[in-house]
Amino acid sequence: MGVEKFGPVRVGLLGVGTVGGGSFDVLARNQAEITRRVGRRIEITRIADLDTERAERVAAGRAQVTGDAYEVVRDPQIDIVIELVGGYRIAKDLVLAAIDNGKHVVTANKALLAVHGNEIFEAAQRKGVMVAFEAAVAGGIPIVKAVREGLSANRIEWVAGIINGTTNFILSEMRDKGMSFDAALAEAQRLGYAEADPTFDIEGVDAAHKATILASLAFGIPVSFDKCYVEGITRLQAEDIRYAEQLGYRIKLLGITRRRDEPGGPRGVELRVHPTLIPAARLIANVEGAMNAVWVRGDAVGDTMYYGKGAGAEPTASAVVADLVDVARMLTADPDNRVPHLAFQTESLAADLPILPIEDVHTAYYLRLRVADEPGVLADITRILADARISIDAVLQREPARGEAETDIVLLTHRTIEKQANAAIARIEALPSVLTKVTRIRLEDLD
Amino acid sequence: MGVEKFGPVRVGLLGVGTVGGGSFDVLARNQAEITRRVGRRIEITRIADLDTERAERVAAGRAQVTGDAYEVVRDPQIDIVIELVGGYRIAKDLVLAAIDNGKHVVTANKALLAVHGNEIFEAAQRKGVMVAFEAAVAGGIPIVKAVREGLSANRIEWVAGIINGTTNFILSEMRDKGMSFDAALAEAQRLGYAEADPTFDIEGVDAAHKATILASLAFGIPVSFDKCYVEGITRLQAEDIRYAEQLGYRIKLLGITRRRDEPGGPRGVELRVHPTLIPAARLIANVEGAMNAVWVRGDAVGDTMYYGKGAGAEPTASAVVADLVDVARMLTADPDNRVPHLAFQTESLAADLPILPIEDVHTAYYLRLRVADEPGVLADITRILADARISIDAVLQREPARGEAETDIVLLTHRTIEKQANAAIARIEALPSVLTKVTRIRLEDLD
Numbered sequence: 001m002g003v004e005k006f007g008p009v010r011v012g013l014l015g016v017g018t019v020g021g022g023s024f025d026v027l028a029r030n031q032a033e034i035t036r037r038v039g040r041r042i043e044i045t046r047i048a049d050l051d052t053e054r055a056e057r058v059a060a061g062r063a064q065v066t067g068d069a070y071e072v073v074r075d076p077q078i079d080i081v082i083e084l085v086g087g088y089r090i091a092k093d094l095v096l097a098a099i100d101n102g103k104h105v106v107t108a109n110k111a112l113l114a115v116h117g118n119e120i121f122e123a124a125q126r127k128g129v130m131v132a133f134e135a136a137v138a139g140g141i142p143i144v145k146a147v148r149e150g151l152s153a154n155r156i157e158w159v160a161g162i163i164n165g166t167t168n169f170i171l172s173e174m175r176d177k178g179m180s181f182d183a184a185l186a187e188a189q190r191l192g193y194a195e196a197d198p199t200f201d202i203e204g205v206d207a208a209h210k211a212t213i214l215a216s217l218a219f220g221i222p223v224s225f226d227k228c229y230v231e232g233i234t235r236l237q238a239e240d241i242r243y244a245e246q247l248g249y250r251i252k253l254l255g256i257t258r259r260r261d262e263p264g265g266p267r268g269v270e271l272r273v274h275p276t277l278i279p280a281a282r283l284i285a286n287v288e289g290a291m292n293a294v295w296v297r298g299d300a301v302g303d304t305m306y307y308g309k310g311a312g313a314e315p316t317a318s319a320v321v322a323d324l325v326d327v328a329r330m331l332t333a334d335p336d337n338r339v340p341h342l343a344f345q346t347e348s349l350a351a352d353l354p355i356l357p358i359e360d361v362h363t364a365y366y367l368r369l370r371v372a373d374e375p376g377v378l379a380d381i382t383r384i385l386a387d388a389r390i391s392i393d394a395v396l397q398r399e400p401a402r403g404e405a406e407t408d409i410v411l412l413t414h415r416t417i418e419k420q421a422n423a424a425i426a427r428i429e430a431l432p433s434v435l436t437k438v439t440r441i442r443l444e445d446l447d
Numbered sequence: 448m449g450v451e452k453f454g455p456v457r458v459g460l461l462g463v464g465t466v467g468g469g470s471f472d473v474l475a476r477n478q479a480e481i482t483r484r485v486g487r488r489i490e491i492t493r494i495a496d497l498d499t500e501r502a503e504r505v506a507a508g509r510a511q512v513t514g515d516a517y518e519v520v521r522d523p524q525i526d527i528v529i530e531l532v533g534g535y536r537i538a539k540d541l542v543l544a545a546i547d548n549g550k551h552v553v554t555a556n557k558a559l560l561a562v563h564g565n566e567i568f569e570a571a572q573r574k575g576v577m578v579a580f581e582a583a584v585a586g587g588i589p590i591v592k593a594v595r596e597g598l599s600a601n602r603i604e605w606v607a608g609i610i611n612g613t614t615n616f617i618l619s620e621m622r623d624k625g626m627s628f629d630a631a632l633a634e635a636q637r638l639g640y641a642e643a644d645p646t647f648d649i650e651g652v653d654a655a656h657k658a659t660i661l662a663s664l665a666f667g668i669p670v671s672f673d674k675c676y677v678e679g680i681t682r683l684q685a686e687d688i689r690y691a692e693q694l695g696y697r698i699k700l701l702g703i704t705r706r707r708d709e710p711g712g713p714r715g716v717e718l719r720v721h722p723t724l725i726p727a728a729r730l731i732a733n734v735e736g737a738m739n740a741v742w743v744r745g746d747a748v749g750d751t752m753y754y755g756k757g758a759g760a761e762p763t764a765s766a767v768v769a770d771l772v773d774v775a776r777m778l779t780a781d782p783d784n785r786v787p788h789l790a791f792q793t794e795s796l797a798a799d800l801p802i803l804p805i806e807d808v809h810t811a812y813y814l815r816l817r818v819a820d821e822p823g824v825l826a827d828i829t830r831i832l833a834d835a836r837i838s839i840d841a842v843l844q845r846e847p848a849r850g851e852a853e854t855d856i857v858l859l860t861h862r863t864i865e866k867q868a869n870a871a872i873a874r875i876e877a878l879p880s881v882l883t884k885v886t887r888i889r890l891e892d893l894d
Contacts, residue, residue, distance in 0.1 A: 006783070006784065022747075026600055026601075026747045027600070029602075029746075030600060030601065030602050030746070030747070033601075033602050033667075034599065034600065035795075036667055036791045036792060036795035037599050037667075037787070037790060037791050037792070037795075038599075038792075039783065039784070039787070039792040039795075134597075140745075140747070140748035140749065140751065141748075141751055142592075142593050142596070142597025142598065142751075145589075145592060145593070145596060145597045146589050146592070146593065146597070149589070149592060149769065149772070149773065150581075150589025150592045150593070150769055151589065151765065151769065152481065152484050152485075152768070152769045152772040152773075153473055153474070153477060153481065153764065153765045153766075153767075153768030153769045153771075153772065154473075154477065154480075154765055155476075155477050155480050220480075220483055220484075283730065283733060283734070283754060286730060286733060287730070298587075298765060299476075299477070299761075300469075300473045300477070300587070300761040300762065300764055300765040300768070301587035301588075301755060301756065301761070301762050301765035301766075302587065302755065302756045302759075302761070302762055303755060303756070304587065304588055304589075304753070304754060304755035304756075305752075305753075305754040305755065306751070306752075306753055306754075307730060307751060307752040307753075307754070308748060308749065308750060308751035308752065309748065309749045309750070309751075312749075314746075314747040314748070314749070315747065315748050315749055317600065317747055318598065318600045318601055318745060318747040318748035319600075319748075320600075321599070321600030321747070322596065322597055322598065322599045322600045324600075325596070325599040325600065326596065326599075328784075329780070329784055329785065329786060330780065331784065332780050332781035332784040333776070333777065333779050333780035333784075334779035336453070336486065337453065337486070337775075337776055337778065337779040337780075338776065339776060340484070340486070343484060344483045344484050345483060345484070345485075345486040348482075348483035348484075348486075
């Protein structure tokens with residue numbers, strides 16, 4: 001049996017903040033259950049944190065504590081290093097040093113992988129070690145495993161995910177309670193769903209890190225965060241959420257990546273994060289609060305969805321510890337026969353699937369226009385859209401209040417190419433009866 | 448690179464019905480994409496089917512066809528055998544013969560594994576080969592992988608799934624269109640969602656096979672289909688679906704397995720398939736039509752859910768081919784270090800977690816009573832429940848039509864032990880003002 005045949009796997013933990021502490025706790029609490037699964041013990045024997053007192057509290061005598069992470073990374077006794085330091089600079093140094101010392105790495109650091117993943121995976125490949133990162137995308141949901149292994153028979157076509165809990169909480173509050181963005185953000189901060197500086201979340205950067213990783217796993221392309229289109233939720237108005245609702249849609253911040261190779265069109269991958277209208281009847285539209293969900297379409301499996309907590313100490317620890325189990329199991333496999341970091345063999349990462357610029361994205365639109373309440377306005381607008389060959393799916397015109405000279409027109413369009421939409425919107429904004437800039441939110445039917 | 452380092456993996460396919468044909472097609476169609484993932488080719492080189500003409504049509508010259516499956520199972524060139532023959536007898540013989548010949552096995556045969564899994568896994572363990580069965584539960588949804596690997600850090604507490612598309616389609620039709628069970632079944636048969644003989648689906652047997660497998664994966668216990676409580680949907684009345692709706696619930700056929708070890712209570716595992724009321728607000732309550740979804744609760748990850756198509760040629764093929772990829776990757780791993788068949792090391796399968804009899808199940812209830820419209824009826828009923836220490840959560844009393852002497856009372860109870868509910872129901876049925884047998888449907892809040 002495994003327990004006798006293989007010795008324990010020794011792990012060094014770098015960083016004992018929320019997720020680090022959670023990972024230590026989960027592994028300690030479920031040690032018996034996990035050993036029953038793996039057939040050998042997985043033990044965190046060393047912990048490094050600048051705050052050694054905090055580290056000692058977590059370790060409680062069960063692991064050796066140091067303030068110097070490099071000591072752990074170089075320790076010949078250590079098989080796997082868990083990097084939970086966060087950020088780009090020190091984390092990158094530590095991960096590369098760990099790899100250089102022949103350690104396998106488990107990390108939850110989405111920013112690091114989205115930006116420096118290619119370099120890190122290449123170093124790992126050279127050294128024949130694994131870098132596991134289930135916790136980097138959608139917390140406890142095993143979405144990396146699902147895309148990389150569970151759906152490996154498929155040509156993946158689409159991935160669209162609610163992959164940032166903070167913004168989904170804010171959008172849920174705005175819809176449920178008719179709150180403004182600012183009020184909902186303050187509520188999220190009060191409840192601990194948003195950080196004091198929420199920029200990374202509300203501007204979509206965190207979701208973009210995760211979408212970048214998902215795109216690589218789905219399509220076998222190098223990580224390319226710099227080419228991801230990123231638009232956050234800070235400019236969303238309560239009235240747009242209300243109008244969307246009246247038309248049968250919900251607005252979610254989605255991370256979307258999609259293969260494009262229709263005949264005559266551009267060949268490449270869309271990679272974008274932005275507020276998105278989706279039909280209220282879709283299951284993913286009903287993912288509320290701080291929950292995460294990722295919808296994946298493959299050519300064989302059709303539509304699948306994965307739902308759960310995307311953040312928090314123990315949900316993220318669930319993914320970190322599952323990665324430890326995976327790495328422990330793959331230790332005896334030939335390095336060339338393991339699951340590749342980005343789902344596809346390094347030599348097979350597609351060079352001919354570029355990330356398409358946002359102007360080439362193919363999507364539908366919600367357009368809200370502030371117009372003078374005059375005859376012929378709607379006719380002028382629909383003429384411009386018809387000239388641009390953009391079909392209209394629905395029109396909502398608010399009845400102006402008595403004595404009011406302005407009103408709102410909301411249009412839902414069919415799919416078109418973004419640059420055509422841009423040109424038509426510019427023409428619409430030039431109409432004298434259109435009083436302000438057009439509010440434009442992308443729409444995906446996911447059907 | 449893998450492609451050069453390792454030769455192709457040769458696969459023999461037994462049975463080219465819907466799923467077999469789909470598996471051959473998916474593998475052929477996505478050969479390039481799959482080879483990019485695995486780093487070596489996976490080729491179905493031999494096909495066996497009694498209907499050799501059908502097999503020749505599928506193979507179209509790309510694989511060698513035979514009418515004798517044993518020829519394939521014994522072929523020294525074959526590394527992996529896909530068993531899609533179905534049923535218990537021949538399939539079992541073939542799987543054991545394949546194992547005996549040192550072949551790895553991929554199967555979609557839930558009935559075979561739920562009934563003979565222990566024997567099959569034991570034989571595989573002895574021979575050091577793998578038996579992969581992602582396709583046996585919930586079709587294309589990678590739920591076996593999620594429970595066995597993705598959530599390996601967790602002490603799993605609950606699994607509850609809509610794991611039979613036929614019955615979910617029927618229940619969706621009954622609710623949407625107010626149809627009777629018989630009418631909805633006829634509609635399902637007309638559309639190809641139900642077979643000519645639908646017994647296995649509508650009586651819950653198919654769901655019970657899958658729930659049995661999920662229980663073993665979640666809790667590390669031997670498969671024990673004979674101890675699974677099975678109740679189908681054939682006796683469900685349209686009015687119960689309507690009353691449930693009025694109370695904020697949906698009725699789904701759930702396969703449920705749950706760990707029980709509260710202090711003072713019995714220690715073991717609940718394993719049951721039955722119509723279940725769940726709050727309409729839960730995401731899983733909104734899984735409609737023939738779709739499947741499995742909800743899993745772990746102590747670290749919290750609630751997760753996995754959604755997709757549970758049947759059909761290509762969704763099932765997606766799982767079959769993903770298993771081929773997994774087996775191909777694990778070929779170079781030490782057999783004792785691979786993912787164990789039932790998620791836990793064979794020697795660690797729990798002997799002290801018995802499947803609890805249905806009388807010990809802890810659940811809430813929907814009770815519908817046909818009563819005489821007389822004063823004091825409700826008081827008598829609630830007194831009996833109070834005596835049995837069963838709390839009432841909601842009461843719905845239908846206003847009798849003019850001149851009508853009978854009416855319906857619907858009660859939702861809190862959780863109790865099934866044998867206490869049985870005793871109370873027997874006392875209620877003995878009341879002279881209670882005119883018929885009590886309709887009882889179990890209820891799970893999943894919160």
